[in-house]
Amino acid sequence: MATIIETNTTPLTPVDVDVVTLDLIENSLRNARYEMDEVLFRTALSPGIREQHDEFPLIADAKGRMVVGQFGLSVPDLLEHFPGTIEEGDVLLTSDPYSCGAAISHANDWLVVTPIFFEGRLVGWAAMFGHMSDVGGKSPSSMPTDAKTIYEEGIVIPPFKLYKAGTLNTDALNIIMNQVRQPQWNRADLNGLVAATRIAGKRVQEMCARFGVDTYTSGLDALLDRNYRAMKTLLSVLFEDGESISFTDYIDDDGVGYGPFELKLTLTRNGDKVLLDFEGSSPQAPGPINYFLNDNLVRMFFGIYVITVADPQILWNDGYYPLIDVNIPEASFWKPKFPAALNARNHGIGRLFDLFGGLLGQKTPDLLNAAGFSSSPHFIYSGVYSEGEKKGENFQLYSIGFGGIPGRPIGDGPDGHSLWPSFMNIPCEYLESYYPMRIVKWETIADSGGAGLHRGGNGVEVVYHFLEDGLITIHDDRWLTYPWGVNGGKPGARSRKWIDRLDGTVETLPSKVHDFPVHAGEYLHFGTWGGGGWGDPLQRGPGLVALEVQQGLITRDGAQEYGVVLTDGGEVDESATEQLRDRIRANRPPLETFDRGGDIETILARALEETGLPAPMAPPVAS
Numbered sequence: 357m358a359t360i361i362e363t364n365t366t367p368l369t370p371v372d373v374d375v376v377t378l379d380l381i382e383n384s385l386r387n388a389r390y391e392m393d394e395v396l397f398r399t400a401l402s403p404g405i406r407e408q409h410d411e412f413p414l415i416a417d418a419k420g421r422m423v424v425g426q427f428g429l430s431v432p433d434l435l436e437h438f439p440g441t442i443e444e445g446d447v448l449l450t451s452d453p454y455s456c457g458a459a460i461s462h463a464n465d466w467l468v469v470t471p472i473f474f475e476g477r478l479v480g481w482a483a484m485f486g487h488m489s490d491v492g493g494k495s496p497s498s499m500p501t502d503a504k505t506i507y508e509e510g511i512v513i514p515p516f517k518l519y520k521a522g523t524l525n526t527d528a529l530n531i532i533m534n535q536v537r538q539p540q541w542n543r544a545d546l547n548g549l550v551a552a553t554r555i556a557g558k559r560v561q562e563m564c565a566r567f568g569v570d571t572y573t574s575g576l577d578a579l580l581d582r583n584y585r586a587m588k589t590l591l592s593v594l595f596e597d598g599e600s601i602s603f604t605d606y607i608d609d610d611g612v613g614y615g616p617f618e619l620k621l622t623l624t625r626n627g628d629k630v631l632l633d634f635e636g637s638s639p640q641a642p643g644p645i646n647y648f649l650n651d652n653l654v655r656m657f658f659g660i661y662v663i664t665v666a667d668p669q670i671l672w673n674d675g676y677y678p679l680i681d682v683n684i685p686e687a688s689f690w691k692p693k694f695p696a697a698l699n700a701r702n703h704g705i706g707r708l709f710d711l712f713g714g715l716l717g718q719k720t721p722d723l724l725n726a727a728g729f730s731s732s733p734h735f736i737y738s739g740v741y742s743e744g745e746k747k748g749e750n751f752q753l754y755s756i757g758f759g760g761i762p763g764r765p766i767g768d769g770p771d772g773h774s775l776w777p778s779f780m781n782i783p784c785e786y787l788e789s790y791y792p793m794r795i796v797k798w799e800t801i802a803d804s805g806g807a808g809l810h811r812g813g814n815g816v817e818v819v820y821h822f823l824e825d826g827l828i829t830i831h832d833d834r835w836l837t838y839p840w841g842v843n844g845g846k847p848g849a850r851s852r853k854w855i856d857r858l859d860g861t862v863e864t865l866p867s868k869v870h871d872f873p874v875h876a877g878e879y880l881h882f883g884t885w886g887g888g889g890w891g892d893p894l895q896r897g898p899g900l901v902a903l904e905v906q907q908g909l910i911t912r913d914g915a916q917e918y919g920v921v922l923t924d925g926g927e928v929d930e931s932a933t934e935q936l937r938d939r940i941r942a943n944r945p946p947l948e949t950f951d952r953g954g955d956i957e958t959i960l961a962r963a964l965e966e967t968g969l970p971a972p973m974a975p976p977v978a979s
Contacts, residue, residue, distance in 0.1 A: 357435065357436055357438075357439070358435040358436075358438040358439070358440065358441070358442050359440070359441045359442070360441075360442050360443075360471070360478050361441050361442065361443040361444075362473070362476055362477050362478055363444075363476035364475055364476030364477040365477075366477070368477075368569065368570055368573055369570045370570070370574050370577070371570050371571055371574045372574070373571055373574050373575045373578050377567060377571065377575065378575050378578055378579070380567075381563060381567065381572065381575040381576075381579070382424075382575075382579055382671060384559065384563055385415055385423055385424040385559075385560075385563075386424055386671065387559075388415060388424075388555070388556050388559035388560070389413050389414075389415060389424045389425060389426070389556070391555055391556070391559065392413040392415075392482070392484060392552040392553070392555060392556050393409070393411070393413060393552070393778075395548065395551050395552045395555050396411055396484065396486065396545075396548040396549060396551070396552045397409065397548075398548075399544060399545075399547055399548030399551055400486070400541075400544055400545045400548045401540060401541045401544040401545065402488065402489040402538070402541040402542075402544075402545050402754070403489070403753065403754065403755065403782055403786065403790075404486075404487050404488075404489050404754045404755070404756070405486045405487065405545050405548070407780060407781075407782045407783070407786060408755065408756050408779055408780050408781070408782055409778055409779055409780050410486060410487040410756065410779065411484060411485065411486035411487070411549070412425070412426045412427030412429065412484065412485055412486075413425055413426055413482075413483070413484045413552060413556070414426070414427070414428065414429055414431070414481075414482070414483045414484065415480060415481070415482055415556050415560065416431050416480055416481040416482075416483070416674075417479075417480050417481075417573065417576045417577075417580070418478045418479055418480055418481075418573070419432070420432040420435060420481055421580060421673070421674040421675070421677075422656075422673055422674040423576050423579055423580065423673045423674070424671065424673065425673075426778065427485075427653075427656075428652065428653060428656030428657075428674070429459045429460060429467065429483060429485060429650075429653070430456075430457060430458075430459040430650050430651075430652040430653065431459070431469060431481050431483055432652070433456055433457030433458070433459045433650060433652065434448070434450065434456040434457070434459045434467070434469055434515060436457060437455050437456050437457055437515060438515045440517070442471050443471075443521060444471065444473040444476075444521070445519060445520070445521040445522035445523075446470075446471060446517050446519060446520055446521065447468060447469070447470050447517065447518045447519035447550055447553070448467075448468070448469040448470070448515055448516070448517060448518065449466065449467070449468055449469075449513060449515070449516060449517075449518040449546075450466075450467050450513055450514060450515040450516070451463045451464070451465060451466050451467065451488075451491065451511070451512060451513040452512045452513060452514050452515070453648045453698060454506070454648070454694045454695075455514045455515055456515060457650060458648040458649060458650040458653070459650060460485055461647060461648050461649070461650075461698060461701045461705070462509070462698040462699050462701050463491055463498065463506060463509050463510055463511070463512045463513075463698070463699070464487050464488050464489075464491055464497075464498055464499065464509075464510070464699065465485045465486070465487055465488075466485060466486060466488050466491075466513070466542075466545075466546060466549065467483065467484075467485040468483065468484055468485065468518070468546070468549040468550055468552075468553055469481060469482075469483040469553070470482045470483070470550070470553035470554060470556075470557055472556070472557040472560045472561065474560070474561050474564040474565075474569055475564075475569070477569065479560060479561075479564055479569060479572065479573060480557075480560050480576075482552075482553035482554070482556035482557050482560070483553060484549050484552050484553055485549070486545055486548075486549055487754075488536070488541075488542050488545060489538060489541055489752065489754040490510070490536050490537045490538050490541070490542070490752060490754070491509070491510035491511050491535070491536055491542075492510035492511045492535040492536050492537070493508055493509045493510030493511075494508055495829060495870050495871050496537060496736060496738035496752050496827060496829070496871075497734075497736040497738070497752065497754045497829060498510035498699065499644075499699040499700065499734060499736065499829060499831060499870065500644070500699065500829075500870045500871070501611035501612075501643070501644065501700060501829065501830075501831065501868040501869055501870040502611055502612050502643065502644075502870065503611075503643070503644040503697035503699055504612070504642055504643065504644075504696075504697050505695045505696065505697055506694070506695045506696065506697055506698055507695060508697065509644070509697060509698070509699045510535065510536070511532060511535040511536065513532060516528065518546075518550070519550070529543075529546075537750065537752060538750075538752060560572075579671075579673060579675065580673055580674065580675030581675055582675065583659075583663075583672060583673050583674075583675035583676045584675040584676050584678070584679065586663070586676070587659060587662070587663070587675075587676030587679055588628055588676070588679060590662055590663070591625065591628070591629075591630055591662075591679060592628070594662070594716070594719060594720075595623070595625040595630060595719065596625065597625055597626070597627060598624075598625065598626070599624070599625050600622060600623065600624040600625075601622070601623050601715060601718050601719065602620060602621065602622040602623075602636075602715070603620070603621055603711055603714040603715040603718070604618060604619065604620045604621075604636075605619050605707055605710050605711055605714065605727070605837075606618060606619060606707075606836075606837045606956065607619065607641075607645055607689075607703050607704065607707060607833060608833050608834065608835055608836040608837055608867065608972070609643075609645075609833075609836070609866075609867070609868065609972040610641035610642060610643030610644070610645045610700075610868075610972075610975075611643040611644060611645060611700060611868035612642055612643040613643075613972055613973050614641060614642055614643065614972055614973050614974070614975045614976065615836070615972035615973075615975065616836060616837060616956065616960075616972065617637075617638040617641055617645070617689055617975055618636070618637060618638045619634075619637050619638070619689065619690075619704070619707055619711060620634065620635070620636035620637045621633070621634055621637075621711045621712070621715055622634075622635065622636070623715055623716075626681075628679060629678075629679050629680065629681055630679065630680060630681070631681040631682075631683065632654055632655075632658060632680060632681070632682050632683070633682075633683040634649075634683065634684045634685060634688065634690050635683060635685055637685070637688050637689050637690060638688070638689050638975055639687055639688055639689065639975065639976075639977070640687055640688060640689055640691075640692035640693065640696050641689060641692075641696075641975065642975075642976065643697065643700070643868075644697035644698060644699045644700040644701075645689075645700045645701065645703055645704065646689055646690075646692040646696050646697065646698055646701060646704070647689065647690055647698075647701040647703075647704025647705060647708075648690075648691060648692055648696075648698055648701065649684055649690040649691060649704070649708075651682040651684065652674070652677060654680070654682045654684070654708075655674075655676070655677045655680040655682065656672075656674070657708050657709070657712065658680060658712060659672050659676055659680070660672055661709065661712045661713070661716065662716065689704065690704070700831050700868065702731055702732045702733075702734070702831065703730075703731045703831075703833045705731075705732075706729070706730035706731040706732065706775050707730050707731070708730075709728070709730055709775075710727045710728065710730045710839075713725045713726075713727070713728075713762075714727070714840075714950065717842065718949075721842075721843055721949060722765055723765055724765070724842045724843060724890075724949075725762045725763075725764050725765075725842070725890070726762035726763045726764075726769070726806060726808070726812055726839065726840060726841050726842045726845055726848075726887060726888030726889060726890050727762055727838075727839035727840040727841075727847075727848070727887070727888045728759075728760065728761045728762030728769060728775075728812070728813070728839060728848075728887040728888070729758070729759030729760050729761055729762075729773065729774075729775055729813070729815070729839075729884065729885065729886075729887060730775060730834075730839075731759075731775060731832065731833050731834070732756045732757070732774070732775050732776070732779075733756065733757035733759070733830070733831060733832040733833075733851070733882075733884055734754065734755070734756060734757070734829070734830065734831035734832075735753070735754075735755050735756075735757060735818075735820075735828070735829075735830060735882055736752075736753060736754050736755075736828060736829035736830075736870075737751075737752075737753045737791065737793065737820070737822070737826055737827075737828050737874075738750070738751060738752040738753070738826055738827050738828075739751060739792075739824050739825055739826025739827060740824075740826075741792065741824060742824060742825070742876075751790075751791055751792060751824070751826075753787070753791050753793075755782050755787075756774070756779060757816065757818070757832070757882060757884050758772045758773055758774050758779075758781065758816050758884065759772070759773070759813070759815045759816060759851075759884035759885050759886065759887075760772070760773070760800075760804060760805045760812050760813030760814050760815045760839070760848055760884075760885065760886035760887035761773045761812075761813040761887050762812055762813070762839070762848075762887035762888050762890070763805070763806065763808045763809075763810040763811055763812045763813075763841070763842075763845055763887060763888060763889045763890030763891070764810060764890055765810070765890065766810075767810050768805075768810050768811045768812075768813065769805060769810070769811070769812045769813030769887040770813045771800040771805065771813045771814040771816075771909065772800050772813070772814065772815070772816040773813060784798060792822070792823035792824035792826075792876075793820050793821060793822055793823055794820075794821040794823065795818065795819070795820065795821075796819040796820070796821050796879065797817060797818065797819040798816070798817075798818050798819075799816070799817060799908075800814035800815065800816055800817075800908075800909065801814050801815045801816065801817050801849065801883060801884075801886065802814065802908055802909055802910055802911045802914065803849065803910055803911050803913075803914035803917075804848060804849035804883075804885065804886030805848055805849075805886040805887055805889065805909075806839065806841040806845050806846040806847050806848040806849075806886060806887065806888040806889030807841075807845065807846040807889045807893035807896075807914070807917035807918055808841060808843075808844065808845030808846060808888075808889025808890045808891045808892070808893050808896070809844075809845070809889075809890060809891025809892055809893065809895040809896050810845070810889065810890040810891055810896075811889055811896070811904075811909075811910075812839070812841065812845070812846075812848045812886050812887030812888045812889045812890070813886060813887040814886050814909060815848070815849060815851065815883060815884040815885045815886040816883070816884050817881060817882065817883045817884075818881075818882045819879055819880070819881050819882070820879065820880045820882065821877075821878075821879050822874050822875065822876055822877070822878050822879075822880070823876055823877075824876050825873070825874065825875050825876055826873075826874055827870075827871045827872060827873060827874070828869075828872050828874050828880065829869065829870040829871065829872070830853055830865065830866075830867065830868065830869050830870075830872075830882070831867075831868055832851050832853065832867040832868065832884070833851070833867055833868075834850055834851050834867075834885040835850050835851050835852070835866075835867040835967055835969065836850070836959060836960075836963055836967065836969075836971070836972070837850075837952070837953075837956070837959060838850060838888075838952055838953035838959075839885055839886065839887055839888045840888050840950050840951055840952045840953070841888035841889040841890070841950075841951040842888060842889075842890055842891075842949060842950055842951070843890055843891050843892075843947070843949060844891055844892040844893070844947035844948070844951075845888055845889030845890045845891055845892075845893070845951065846888070846889045846893060846917060846951060847888050847889075847951055847952065847953040848885055848886030848887050848888045848889070849885060849886045850885050850967065851867060851883055851884050851885040852864075852881070852883040852967075853865040853866075853867065853880070853881065853882055853883065854880075854881050855874065855878055855879065855880050855881070856878060856879040856881070857878055858875055858877050858878055864967075864968040864969060866969060888951075892947060893917055893918045893919070894918065894919045894937050894940060894941065896918050896920075898918075898920045898928040898930070898933050899928060901915050901918045901920040901928075902915070902920065902922055902926060902927065902928050905922060905926065906926055916936065919933060919936045919937035919940050920933050920936075921933045921936055
């Protein structure tokens with residue numbers, strides 16, 4: 357457990373904070389959090405952080421409780437696993453999930469934590485982690501899809517002082533940089549992480565000077581307590597005491613041939629509190645898809661979902677955590693034993709949101725979301741230039757794909773969007789300027805969003821034309837199971853990947869593959885999945901369907917999923933549409949709350965026929 361060294365031990369005096377001052381503190385913290393982002397974006401060199409914004413900031417109180425942030429990484433868990441002292445000017449760095457209680461979840465994430473002191477007293481923490489495009493290991497970008505231990509995934513940095521009392525540990529940093537393929541990227545990205553936490557510290561110190569340290573710290577307590585009271589009310593409204601509900605979803609495969617992996621979540625309300633229980637989920641996977649899940653992150657994800665759905669005006673923070681109990685079984689998918697591989701945990705992170713959606717939506721079907729783009733598919737392309745002024749130089753691209761957001765009670769799911777709302781697309785101009793490739797196509801896939809009163813968002817197809825021989829790595833999912841539709845809505849389309857080879861053949865690729873050779877002149881088709889539909893498709897306005905056919909979001913054949921018939925000119929044939937809808941209603945079974953596209957046994961049985969890929973083997977049984 358970390359020991360904090362303070363030169364000022366005068367006890368703080370709790371004070372009442374008026375609503376205007378509290379609002380000023382809250383919005384100042386919000387602005388500081390966004391300023392952290394901007395400092396990093398202007399410092400980083402890797403496209404994953406600089407262009408796509410794959411980073412997550414946090415500002416916490418002196419106890420490490422998040423008061424503003426994007427991801428809610430757990431400062432208390434890091435401090436619990438750090439055995440030394442912490443004083444003003446120190447900056448901690450780690451990339452080891454097993455040494456920080458899973459405050460981060462794989463070795464590509466470098467976590468920087470900086471204490472904030474004011475007049476010799478600890479008043480808070482600033483933290484930020486970013487995904488490094490490469491941290492060494494056996495595969496470029498350090499994400500081998502066949503890894504079975506974390507040792508294969510690159511350098512794993514235990515918690516240590518990158519800066520001690522303001523002085524950089526140069527020797528340690530040089531050793532770290534010697535393990536990675538793009539040290540200039542890592543150094544710039546790390547400098548940006550440190551600078552971002554320092555600017556947050558400066559802004560907190562300014563607030564302490566402006567309002568007084570007693571008022572500032574009391575203001576944080578008030579913000580945390582406000583969330584506690586709000587969540588307590590929401591839980592009492594949403595769930596009956598003693599009530600228990602469950603939901604199950606799947607990860608399709610683990611990259612080494614096993615799958616699907618069952619993910620089960622049960623919620624039980626006990627008095628003022630709820631228990632989130634992952635008992636019944638699959639044991640840890642042999643491959644790298646395990647998601648080492650921190651208890652506080654479960655609380656954070658749950659709170660984001662509940663607060664966003666029920667009262668989006670609340671600025672969520674850690675204040676409600678005492679109301680949420682969590683049980684994660686040891687040696688499960690969610691809590692693997694060291695040294696299990698972790699690099700492909702992005703599917704588990706995203707699937708949590710589908711789990712929460714399916715779980716909580718059972719209570720209020722009118723607020724139920726369909727399954728959506730619950731992952732962050734990775735595409736990695738690396739090699740050596742064979743000619744020109746860059747001949748002999750390495751190139752390495754790490755990028756994140758976008759897909760279909762689910763149909764929702766309030767409307768259609770957006771097309772071609774990220775799981776994380778703050779993520780940005782890498783511009784085609786950037787890719788073509790810095791990498792030996794051309795982007796032939798970048799567009800949504802018609803009909804990939806599930807049909808419904810509110811259509812699921814379409815997935816995206818990107819076609820990469822390679823100009824140099826190289827290696828590619830792909831991390832994706834939902835090639836086997838469907839993104840389910842709800843309340844009569846249809847499932848979204850699966851993901852697909854294939855290569856147009858130089859000899860004219862077409863090769864279907866698995867959703868998880870690494871160091872796969874490609875050649876100059878070949879084309880990779882990278883298709884992501886769509887979101888499930890919401891509500892009865894026959895209730896969707898025929899004119900809207902016709903418009904979306906014109907826009908290329910739905911095909912003429914796809915329009916018939918909505919019972920809509922179009923004339924040769926693209927107008928709605930009202931008589932034929934009415935007849936088709938009557939015929940569909942008369943012959944279809946009752947609408948289901950969840951449409952998964954069939955049970956898991958049926959989906960496995962028809963996998964090869966429908967996807968061109970063999971069904972995965974059943975996961976091994978835990979001994």
